[in-house]
Each structure stands twice: as C-alpha cells, then as structure tokens.
Amino acid sequence: MIPSDWAAVERIYAAGIEGGNATFTISTPSMEDFFAGRIPGLNLVATSADGAVQGWAAATPTSTREVYQGVIEHSVYVNPGAAGRGIGLILLQALAERARELGYWSIQSSIFPENSPSLALHDKAGFRRIGHRERIAHMDYGPHAGTWRDTILVEQRL
Numbered sequence: 001m002i003p004s005d006w007a008a009v010e011r012i013y014a015a016g017i018e019g020g021n022a023t024f025t026i027s028t029p030s031m032e033d034f035f036a037g038r039i040p041g042l043n044l045v046a047t048s049a050d051g052a053v054q055g056w057a058a059a060t061p062t063s064t065r066e067v068y069q070g071v072i073e074h075s076v077y078v079n080p081g082a083a084g085r086g087i088g089l090i091l092l093q094a095l096a097e098r099a100r101e102l103g104y105w106s107i108q109s110s111i112f113p114e115n116s117p118s119l120a121l122h123d124k125a126g127f128r129r130i131g132h133r134e135r136i137a138h139m140d141y142g143p144h145a146g147t148w149r150d151t152i153l154v155e156q157r158l
Contacts, residue, residue: 001043001056006031008053008079009045016077020142021115023075024149034058039072041102044094046078046087054082057091059099062108070105076121083117092125100158107158110136110151119152127154 001009010031016022028034035043042059055078062071074095078088099107110133111118119129135148 001045001058003031003035005045005053005056006034009034009056012053012056012077012079015080018142019080020139020144021112022077022118024137024139026141039102042072042074042095042098044091044098046091048082054079054085055087055091057095059095059104059107070103072099072104072107074107074109076109076118088118088121089125092121092127096125096156096158105158106155108153108155110153113150113152119154122154125156127156129153130155 010028013028017025017027029037037060038058039060044057045053046055048054055076057074057076059072059074062068062073074092076088076091076095078091096107107127109122109127111122113119113132123129129152131153133151133153136151137149139145139147139149
C-alpha cells in the first residue's frame with residue numbers, strides 16, 4: 001500500500017464502516033493518521049488486472065509493552081463489489097507471510113459475531129477462534145447504534 005492507493009483504501013474502509021459489522025470506528029481517519037498508526041511493511045493492497053484496489057490489509061501493534069512486540073492486530077477489508085472472489089484470503093496469507101518474515105509470531109483480530117463472511121474467511125485462512133468477548137463496547141453509529149456489541153477473538157500463530 002502506497003499513498004496513491006489511499007482514495008480506494010478509504011472508500012473500501014468507509015463501505016465497511018457503513019455496513020455496521022466491520023469496526024467500532026465511526027469514520028475513516030486521515031491518510032496521515034492511518035499510515036502513522038500502522039506497521040510499515042504490513043500495509044497491503046490487492047489489485048485487479050487494471051490496477052484498481054480491490055481490498056487491503058494492515059496491522060497495528062497489539063501493545064507497546066516489549067513482551068508483546070511480536071503480536072499484531074490486523075484488519076482486512078474487501079471492496080463489496082469484489083467479495084467472494086478470494087481476495088481476503090490472498091491478503092491474509094500475504095500478511096501472515098510478511099509478518100513472519102519481519103519477526104512477528106502472532107496475528108489477532110476481533111470480529112463481530114454477525115460478520116459471518118469475515119469469520120469464515122479467518123477460519124479458511126487458519127485462524128483459531130480463541131475467545132468470545134461479551135458486550136465489549138457500545139456501538140454509536142449505523143444499524144447497531146445504541147447497542148452493546150460482542151466480538152470473537154481470532155488468532156493465528158506464525
């Protein structure tokens with residue numbers, strides 16, 4: 001992922017936010033904030049043959065504590081018009097490979113139980129469901145506004 005990909009990355013991210021089952025985030029960040037919060041080398045895009053961004057994956061540190069320096073949290077988003085074509089799986093596999101090369105040993109994410117496509121994708125990519133967090137945060141927007149949401153914690157050991 002490079003800065004010229006940002007407009008497409010942001011559109012795909014916004015579509016995920018709008019659907020209400022991708023993130024607690026209310027709106028997309030600025031490009032500068034997005035890149036500042038992500039681990040360099042672990043921001044990936046998948047493009048079509050004509051170069052159009054069809055999906056993205058990125059990772060952030062899980063903690064600032066040194067003992068957790070090898071543990072990262074990831075996000076993966078696919079253009080809704082390209083869903084079901086294996087793009088998410090390609091992105092997750094590439095992210096895991098690159099993370100392993102960079103010395104990370106564990107990738108995790110929290111997924112809403114209602115996001116069955118993401119849960120199925122992570123199952124297929126070799127992630128394990130390791131926990132269910134009940135009423136972890138309150139949703140402030142979208143179709144679930146005003147409700148407490150659960151998440152499923154998934155993990156892949158590299």
